[in-house]
Amino acid sequence: MATTAAPAGGSRNGAGPEWGGFEENIQGGGSAVIDMENMDDTSGSSFEDMGELHQRLREEEVDADAAAAEEEDGEFLGMKGFKGQLSRQVADQMWQAGKRQASRAFSLYANIDILRPYFDVEPAQVRSRLLESMIPIKMVNFPQKIAGELYGPLMLVFTLVAILLHGMKTSDTIIREGTLMGTAIGTCFGYWLGVSSFIYFLAYLCNAQITMLQMLALLGYGLFGHCIVLFITYNIHLHALFYLFWLLVGGLSTLRMVAVLVSRTVGPTQRLLLCGTLAALHMLFLLYLHFAYHKVVEGILDTLEGPNVPPMQRVPRDIPAMLPAARLPTTVLNTTAKAVAVALQSH
Amino acid sequence: MAEAAESPGDRGRASPRPLMRDLKAVGKKFMHVLYPRKSNTLLRDWDLWGPLILCVTLALMLQRGSADSEKDGGPQFAEVFVIVWFGAVTITLNSKLLGGNISFFQSLCVLGYCILPLTVAMLVCRLVLLAEPGPVNFMVRLFVVIVMFAWSIAASTAFLADSQPPNRKALAVYPVFLFYFVISWMILTFTPQ
Numbered sequence: 001m002a003t004t005a006a007p008a009g010g011s012r013n014g015a016g017p018e019w020g021g022f023e024e025n026i027q028g029g030g031s032a033v034i035d036m037e038n039m040d041d042t043s044g045s046s047f048e049d050m051g052e053l054h055q056r057l058r059e060e061e062v063d064a065d066a067a068a069a070e071e072e073d074g075e076f077l078g079m080k081g082f083k084g085q086l087s088r089q090v091a092d093q094m095w096q097a098g099k100r101q102a103s104r105a106f107s108l109y110a111n112i113d114i115l116r117p118y119f120d121v122e123p124a125q126v127r128s129r130l131l132e133s134m135i136p137i138k139m140v141n142f143p144q145k146i147a148g149e150l151y152g153p154l155m156l157v158f159t160l161v162a163i164l165l166h167g168m169k170t171s172d173t174i175i176r177e178g179t180l181m182g183t184a185i186g187t188c189f190g191y192w193l194g195v196s197s198f199i200y201f202l203a204y205l206c207n208a209q210i211t212m213l214q215m216l217a218l219l220g221y222g223l224f225g226h227c228i229v230l231f232i233t234y235n236i237h238l239h240a241l242f243y244l245f246w247l248l249v250g251g252l253s254t255l256r257m258v259a260v261l262v263s264r265t266v267g268p269t270q271r272l273l274l275c276g277t278l279a280a281l282h283m284l285f286l287l288y289l290h291f292a293y294h295k296v297v298e299g300i301l302d303t304l305e306g307p308n309v310p311p312m313q314r315v316p317r318d319i320p321a322m323l324p325a326a327r328l329p330t331t332v333l334n335t336t337a338k339a340v341a342v343a344l345q346s347h
Numbered sequence: 348m349a350e351a352a353e354s355p356g357d358r359g360r361a362s363p364r365p366l367m368r369d370l371k372a373v374g375k376k377f378m379h380v381l382y383p384r385k386s387n388t389l390l391r392d393w394d395l396w397g398p399l400i401l402c403v404t405l406a407l408m409l410q411r412g413s414a415d416s417e418k419d420g421g422p423q424f425a426e427v428f429v430i431v432w433f434g435a436v437t438i439t440l441n442s443k444l445l446g447g448n449i450s451f452f453q454s455l456c457v458l459g460y461c462i463l464p465l466t467v468a469m470l471v472c473r474l475v476l477l478a479e480p481g482p483v484n485f486m487v488r489l490f491v492v493i494v495m496f497a498w499s500i501a502a503s504t505a506f507l508a509d510s511q512p513p514n515r516k517a518l519a520v521y522p523v524f525l526f527y528f529v530i531s532w533m534i535l536t537f538t539p540q
Contacts, residue, residue, distance in 0.1 A: 112440060119444035123517045151445070151518065158525050165532050181430060181529075 118150040126152050133221040136255035140263040146214040153220020159227050160188045167234035195281050206270035218257055225253030226286050254282045373397045380463045383502040390453050398459020401466050402431045408469050434526045442519045449510035461503040468495035469534045496531040
């Protein structure tokens with residue numbers, strides 16, 4: 001490096017554009033590893049660019065104002081003006097130092113380019129991964145590939161939130177949307193992040209070869225089955241149908257996750273522990289969402305509304321599974337459609 | 348990269364803009380949302396006044412009347428506010444991470460302005476709710492909300508789709524769909540005490 005530095009240094013005055021370019025390369029950091037953060041300067045968060053632009057403009061303004069104020073003070077106020085100048089300068093310097101530190105910290109932590117590689121997907125890829133999440137693969141002898149992306153899982157979690165909210169839709173019940181929204185978001189994100197972390201911790205104990213990102217992606221795509229089951233059973237409210245879908249669709253997506261984990265774990269005890277826990281949590285979550293979540297919601301409604309609820313306004317959503325066939329058409333649909341059906345029948 | 352270098356920030360340096368000029372700019376953008384054509388107006392001169400007005404209007408209309416206890420009114424306003432702005436921020440981050448060349452505030456501006464059809468839907472629903480409740484009432488509201496929901500998505504797609512790489516438009520539009528779905532759900536399930 002010394003030999004290359006000498007000619008670069010020597011030709012700083014001299015110059016050809018080719019040596020100038022070489023010098024820039026050295027100054028830019030002589031490592032061969034491309035730093036993901038610095039790679040794409042122009043497409044980096046323009047929020048920062050805007051922030052820097054504003055900051056520079058404002059600094060120039062502040063400097064111009066400070067200079068103007070100093071001039072005035074110097075001219076008109078004499079000794080007092082000098083003291084004012086000093087304190088103002090000190091304040092300015094402290095302000096600028098603080099601003100510089102804050103913007104440096106901001107550009108360090110708010111750099112979303114760290115997450116960019118995890119969102120590098122095509123729609124066809126997302127579609128195929130969604131379908132694959134329902135197909136368990138029998139090959140457990142060598143580690144199966146898990147796509148480490150976050151777009152699909154994140155969208156599935158948001159979709160689950162939307163489906164949970166949709167399931168609460170009725171025309172008669174007074175709903176506190178805010179509380180329900182918070183509960184829905186908390187439940188879905190809590191499950192995704194919490195169970196992923198827990199299983200990752202267990203995987204660490206069981207020496208399974210899986211990273212946190214892969215675990216997040218695996219569990220996220222496993223929520224696809226949940227979305228399907230809940231979407232169907234929130235609209236057709238039959239217990240038997242729900243149990244069928246729970247076993248079939250929920251079971252398929254759980255089997256897929258279990259197969260992937262088994263292929264990445266060695267030892268029967270470890271496999272049993274890891275996969276048993278995941279299967280139990282995943283299936284129980286679906287059960288919870290279908291049954292207990294309603295109770296949680298009705299519990300919230302109870303505490304908020306208290307004794308003021310007229311008896312006709314809230315209709316319980318759980319319908320007994322044993323129904324005479326003649327009444328089936330009016331009772332399988334959810335409360336909204338029920339209201340419509342009742343109104344139509346009465347005409 | 349085609350990001351707007353100009354910002355409303357520099358305008359403060361000259362003499363203060365007349366209020367009418369700002370209001371006219373906001374009104375012009377409302378017109379662009381109601382009649383979406385492929386144009387750059389929303390993106391070029393972004394501002395957040397329109398989204399703020401719309402968000403506040405929506406949050407105020409989604410509040411219960413004062414027949415409820417006062418503590419229910421406060422959190423609801425805040426909840427709607429938080430959902431709209433955090434939803435918009437999430438979608439913006441998502442579209443940037445997917446490789447879009449739109450700036451943060453431009454995206455916020457577009458998403459906020461495209462809430463206008465849903466705010467109109469809220470107004471209509473409020474008027475419809477003054478009539479007697481019943482299934483017809485619900486059907487009318489459902490129809491209005493669905494139409495306005497489709498309109499919002501069409502408007503925001505017209506503006507946002509160009510900023511994405513051509514093969515990833517669907518990936519960027521899907522969270523917009525979810526976002527407006529949640530807002531439509533809030534509007535549809537609103538019943539005054």
